[in-house]
Amino acid sequence: MAWEVTRTVRVRLDVPDDRKSDLHATNDLFQHCANRTSEWAWRYPDEECVTSKSDAEDALYEDLREETNGLHANLVQKAIKRAIKDIDNCVDDLADGENTSQPEYDTFSIVYDKRAATYYRDKVSLATVSGRVECDYDSPENPEGTPHGDYLLNEDYSFSTSTVHYDSEVDEFYLHAVMEQELDVDSPEKAEDSNVLGVDCNVDDHIGVTSTGAFIGNADYLNHQRREFEKRRASLQQTGTRSSHLTFQRIGDRFGRWSEDYLHQCSKAIVEEAHRHGCTHIALENLEQIRERISDEKKFQQWAFNALQTMVEYKAEEYGIIVETVKPQYTSQQCSKCGCTLEENRDGQHFECLDCSYTANADYNAAKNVARKLAFKLQQGQKSPAGGAFCQYALQSGIMTVSDTSVSSDTPVSG
Ligand SMILES: [Zn+2]
Known part of the structure; x- marks a missing residue:
């Protein structure tokens, strides 16, 4: 049996100035896909909400690819997945009698798995609306003993699906790198x-x-x-x-x-x-x-x-x-x-x-x-x-x- 353990490390990305707008445009389309999915899947209170990712993909994927002028296929899928997952959580909340509403997306957050991004130990290459952009990591001078050194540079960990965020206050992009380690262990019995x-x-x-x-x-x-x-x-x-x-x-x-x-x-x-x-x-x-x-x-x-x-x-x-x-x-x-x-x-x-x-x-x-x-x-x-x-x-x-x-x-x- 294999166990996966994960660590998330936040790292500032060195995005070339002339490519920042590409990332913003990519995010706009990513959020558009998530919002469209949410609108489509949210049926409360008249009907049951859709919580199946494959149903949502069947209904929306082709349209969304067209609407976003060919946004990377995997980004479209990840946006659908995000909205469906959130709706699934809402359905749980409703079942618990809690107040909730249709999920809406307006903050900068893009999900990148290994099809839409190539992860290296010192940089990442991200798919955008106009080709890939390569961003270096802002690494601490002495990474030893920091999350950066312990996980990001640790060969025992490999990159998993991560997210890119933007902080408007400082005008900086950040990668929340999800580092994963797989372990083989015997059964607990x-x-x-x-x-x-x-x-x-x-x-x-x-x-x-x-x-x-x-x-x-x-x-x-x-x-x-x-x-x-x-x-x-x-x-x-x-x-x-x-x-x-x-x-x-x-x-x-x-x-x-x-x-x-x-x-x-x-x-x-x-x-x-x-x-x-x-x-x-x-x-x-x-x-x-x-x-x-x-x-x-x-x-x-x-x-x-x-x-x-x-x-x-x-x-x-x-x-x-x-x-x-x-x-x-x-x-x-x-x-x-x-x-x-x-x-x-x-x-x-x-x-x-x-x-x-x-x-x-x-x-x-x-x-x-x-x-x-x-x-x-x-x-x-x-x-x-x-x-x-x-x-x-x-x-x-x-x-x-x-x-x-x-x-x-x-x-x-x-x-
Ligand atoms: Zn957490």
């Missing part, structure tokens, strides 16, 4: 199963957010209590008497006990969440790297992180659950659904994927990435003559089974 709970830990908002969607503890509250304690301590220090010194110690001890107890409750909730979902592992982000997120004066937060992690390890042991850490790179920027890694995906507590539009609480999205990272790490470590083991990670909606050696998509496609 034979494999030794692991099940990972991912936890994203924070110094503000919730202390821990799990890949199963549990929001645990309140870091803002913990920080507030700490500030109150500091205030009282500062005012006692000014008094300077012997009795104030004793009080000083007492409230210090009391706060220490209180905060430790608070973190105990949090760690307990995390481990119980893992136990409830039958997890064999808990994945946390590597503390050394988390420290970089915490400013120097926040020693208390460092202590809290340390304490929480130690407590989780200690409690997990009672349940026979193993705690492991993963590198936190990309966990907050990467889409846990499609793998698209962009800084712009995250805006504070809000995560919205610029590629697939997946939206979620940012920490919840990160927790799923943390879980997946460990699942892959385990998968890699367990490769044996018996074949690749399957690792799973627990999600709100069930368990995700993955198999990969480093990083991969949330939605492996069995093929």
